[in-house]
Amino acid sequence: DQRLISEYEPLFDAPIELNQPEYTLTLTKDSLAMPLVQTESTLHEFLRTAPYPLISRRKTLNAGEYQEKVKAIFAHELGSEIPSAQVIADHLNMSVRTLHRHLQKEGTSYQQLKDDFRKDAAITYMNRRELSINAIALLMGFQDSSAFHRSFKKWTGMSPGQYRQQLGTPS
Incomplete structure (x- = not known):
């Protein structure tokens, strides 16, 4: 025991x-x-x-x-x-x-973890058809969708619309 x-x-x-x-x-x-x-x-x-x-x-x-x-x-x-x-x-x-x-x-670092988290979460959300790109930008804490577009392109090498096209997911 x-x-x-x-x-x-x-x-x-x-x-x-x-x-x-x-x-x-x-x-x-x-x-x-x-x-x-x-x-x-x-x-x-x-x-x-x-x-x-x-x-x-x-x-x-x-x-x-x-x-x-x-x-x-x-x-x-x-x-x-x-x-x-x-x-x-x-x-x-x-x-x-x-x-x-x-x-x-x-x-x-805190900043690296924050950046990685935002990137991973954004990519995960891009796979959800029911969420618009603007909704994802808001979920990720971006007040301006153009800032989200720039960040997403920096992370993946393509715009959110291009990423969704590659997935066959409508933007």
């Missing part, structure tokens, strides 16, 4: 009580409002190999830990303005400088 407790407590980061009539996992309301630490791409990989990631999570979380948390916060806030570095740092209970240091150790 002690071996199981020592295995499961770090996994769930909570006390474990064995030999109970029911096994439950209790979450506080606050924990449900926290950003997920999975992005769309990492969730696909997670589900493909589950439950192994749950068991090995404690051992592998440190590699890219902060950039994954930042990406998760971006994803949680999608459809509204992308959070500033200050808002991200506040979410993670640290100063902006500490956030920048952690990201630098991981070989990236």
Whole structure:
């Protein structure tokens, strides 16, 4: 029994009580409002190999830990303005400088993560036929659709209309 407790407590980061009539996992309301630490791409990989990631999570979380948390916060806030570095740092209970240091150790920066997120999200949205290019520009936080067009062309080498044409998706 002690071996199981020592295995499961770090996994769930909570006390474990064995030999109970029911096994439950209790979450506080606050924990449900926290950003997920999975992005769309990492969730696909997670589900493909589950439950192994749950068991090995404690051992592998440190590699890219902060950039994954930042990406998760971006994803949680999608459809509204992308959070500033200050808002991200506040979410993670640290100063902006500490956030920048952690990201630098991981070989990236807040700005790079923000740019990559906007690019990936824009490309994903371009595949959704029901969204117009102007709607996508607004979802991505662009107030001006021409700025979105310029950014999209910089990211992909083609305009949003050309990208949709290549997909066979009407703009």
